[in-house]
Amino acid sequence: MIQAKGYAAHDPASDLVPFTFERREPGPHDVQIEVLYCGICHSDLHQARNDWRNSLYPMVPGHEVIGRVTRVGAHVTRLKPGDFAGVGCMVDSCRTCSSCQADLEQYCLEGPTFTYNCKERDGRTLTFGGYSDVIVAEERFVVHIPPALDLRGAAPLLCAGITTWSPLRHWNVGSGQKVGVIGLGGLGHMGVKFAKALGAHVVMVTTSPAKGADALRLGADEVLVSTDPEAMKRHAGSFHFLLNTIPNGHDLNPYAGLLKVDGVMVLVGALMALEPALYGGSLIGGRKTVAGSCIGGMKETQEMIDFCAKHGITSDVEMIDIAKVNEAYARLLKNDVKYRFVIDMATLKG
Amino acid sequence: MIQAKGYAAHDPASDLVPFTFERREPGPHDVQIEVLYCGICHSDLHQARNDWRNSLYPMVPGHEVIGRVTRVGAHVTRLKPGDFAGVGCMVDSCRTCSSCQADLEQYCLEGPTFTYNCKERDGRTLTFGGYSDVIVAEERFVVHIPPALDLRGAAPLLCAGITTWSPLRHWNVGSGQKVGVIGLGGLGHMGVKFAKALGAHVVMVTTSPAKGADALRLGADEVLVSTDPEAMKRHAGSFHFLLNTIPNGHDLNPYAGLLKVDGVMVLVGALMALEPALYGGSLIGGRKTVAGSCIGGMKETQEMIDFCAKHGITSDVEMIDIAKVNEAYARLLKNDVKYRFVIDMATLKG
Structure with missing residues (x-):
């Protein structure tokens, strides 16, 4: 197992706090990513506070994840160590239903595996999101980020963008x-x-x-x-x-x-x-x-990222230290951000 | 002017009663039709009783009209005396807007002229519907009824069908x-x-x-x-x-x-x-x-009629004498009809 550090919610009423947890070692189809930046989506706040009555704790939010590939499984073809990569709202799906076969994993008939506040296909293992130093996901659910794209502004593309x-x-x-x-x-x-x-x-x-x-x-x-x-x-x-x-x-x-x-x-x-x-x-x-319409499939997420690289499109972001995440949530409730908070994950190491 | 006989509502609370009125003489693009059958649409009842707060009285309802062409204007090309013909929910539209040009007269941006409870494009002349012995309409708003089609069951095609x-x-x-x-x-x-x-x-x-x-x-x-x-x-x-x-x-x-x-x-x-x-x-x-979706354009109404003729499709109807129209309305309120009342207009002459 990989030792991961991050910030987690432990109940609906309390602030997010530092949290140490384990990630799986990358399998043959997996990509391991050192997280550089993670956007804060309004749904992070809703889920951390159990607004939708479906929260699973401890919860490491974050599904607008940008990082650097550090390790890939033997069968991974689209990404290699050193590449920039992104993880969005999903990290798995059934792969076999009509939606998955049509590259619409977001509409997987068995339900996609969300990047956090969800269970892996095994029905037991909690998923943990991008407010952390490392993430592991199957290649299909990892997009390639062209180096031309500003990485900070690219983070929100993974949810708000798609x-x-x-x-x-x-x-x-x-x-x-x-x-x-x-x-x-x-x-x-x-x-x-x-x-x-x-x-x-x-x-x-x-x-x-x-x-x-x-x-x-x-x-x-x-x-x-x-x-x-x-x-x-x-x-x-x-x-x-x-x-x-x-x-x-x-x-x-x-x-x-x-x-x-x-x-x-x-x-x-x-x-x-x-x-x-x-x-x-x-x-x-x-x-x-x-x-x-709900987010987007992985194939069109890659198409969007490539379009953004070509046209120089990124999100307008305000960078924050991870220690300020609870303040950011408070400001989000007042719509006081133009237009997305992005956590600089380097601040997690400090 | 043409002297017409029919049944009309004169206020929201009273029964429909026999009514004599005038129709225009057919112009060069008009078709004059001897009405044989007219379906009773639920909207007839709503409008006769001013349920939609837009009723104009006296009102001769009826927009599922089947009859025989008796006279055509000099420029009419698609219909000739002796043909069977149908008139549906509309008898005119602006003819020039994007909807009209796309054969979607029902979405005319200036509003189509409805067959009854409406004013002609002159903004003054009331339109009178098919509960009557004769109707005059512009060729564009008259469909040809192939003789193969059962005329009684064809009447509701003009509204319920399209x-x-x-x-x-x-x-x-x-x-x-x-x-x-x-x-x-x-x-x-x-x-x-x-x-x-x-x-x-x-x-x-x-x-x-x-x-x-x-x-x-x-x-x-x-x-x-x-x-x-x-x-x-x-x-x-x-x-x-x-x-x-x-x-x-x-x-x-x-x-x-x-x-x-x-x-x-x-x-x-x-x-x-x-x-x-x-x-x-x-x-x-x-x-x-x-x-x-709202009714349909005249071009697709003709396509539907032709499809019905080819496939032997008509509405399931219960024929009534026009003197029973108020009873029919009462039964309609109880959904007591399978599935459409159609007035036999020959009973108007008796």
Whole structure:
């Protein structure tokens, strides 16, 4: 076994604290990675605090992991020691179901093995995430990070990036389209960058006029303040696609009103009840679609990383020492970050 | 002007009564039709009683109209006197918007002109529907009815038929797919017939076990009683497509659970709030789609009619005299019809 160090939550109410644990030695298909950087996703906080009532403790959060490959199993072909590599939200899946065979491991019919707060396929061994100095994962679930990419800003691509990239690609967002990104946070700021790079006319849709200037800086062509009824009326029926990154329950009807005939709104943030309820007429009136999308498959994660390397796209990050992780959580609750905290794992050794 | 006879509602609370009114003389692009049969759609009742708060009186309902062409304008090319013809939910649209140019007149950006309870493009002249002896409409909004088709059973194709046909075609429903039709009424019974004729494995999804035998007779391969939790569990994650014909607000979440990864549920009946609210997780977990669809364009209405003629598909109807229309409405409120009332317009002359 490999001795690992990291930070863990031990119960819903307490801060994360230093934690020592064991990782498996890499098997023939495994990659061992020295973790350099790990992004802080809002879901880390939800799970550390058991907001979703499914937390397993001790919990080492973190699924936006960037590091350097230190060891590979005999059958590993895509990565070698010295390469930069990334691990995202999943570290395993059944490999045999229709979803896995279609490179949609995130929709594995038996459920993917999440990078933390989950059990390995053996049904017993807890998975531990990227708030740690080392991680071991099967090659299929490790992406290659081209050296051209800024490694700090690349960490959030593994979750915030792929979660927004996958629906934009699946629904063929591109030039000639008016695309709205609803909500400017960790997901939304990546959505703006991707939609713009894919050639769309991008509108940031936000409740906060104060976020407008930043949205334009990130690449948005326009800002639509959704609390302004006149502005909402002006944009009614004009969007081909809406990427809805709002993380809480909310009223879908006003956003559905923004869609053109045959327009599509994709939810990537809100798992909970969307209240007040959707009206059937909001969709029926224009053959409109509301769909959901969950992270992305490993193949498209690699495609996204390669696209980012080519186009110089990374997340806007604020680097922190791991000892500040609990402070970062407190600020996250106030949306006080532009747009992602990333832990510099070198601070774990100090 | 043409003198027309029919039945009309004059206020929300009273019965429909005999009514004499005027129609325009056919212009160069118009078709004049002697009405033979007219289906009774549930929306006739809603509008006669002002349930949607948009009723214009006097109102001659009826948008499932079958008749014989008696006169055509000089520029009419697709129809000639003696032909059988149908008029559905629309009699005009702007003709110039992107929807109209895409043969999606039902999504006309300026709003289509509905066959009744609406105003002509002049903004003044009330439209009057098919509970009458004669109707005049522009050729584009009149379909040709092949003589092979049973005319009585063809009437409901103009609304119940196209409303279910259009989404099945738009989402490419066909062989190799497991398709659920939710709700067995006027729309649902056409959905079953079409989905079966298109080659799908068809499951009738109903709250009423009593409807099972009839669903099988109509062509369903299986019946799923949605109030049976065990049965719902057995079918979970197995449907490519769900045609949701429920006309009232309802909980979408259990039905979303029936969909496979990338599965699609299309609403065609419920315009109101869908309560309890949809959970984002119900869609995000498998890249699932909820969409809406409204009747269908005129081009695809003709395609549907031709398909029906080729495959011998019509609606199951109960013929009534027009003097019984108020009784029929009362029975409709109790879902006491299999599956569509059709008025024999010859009874108007008696």
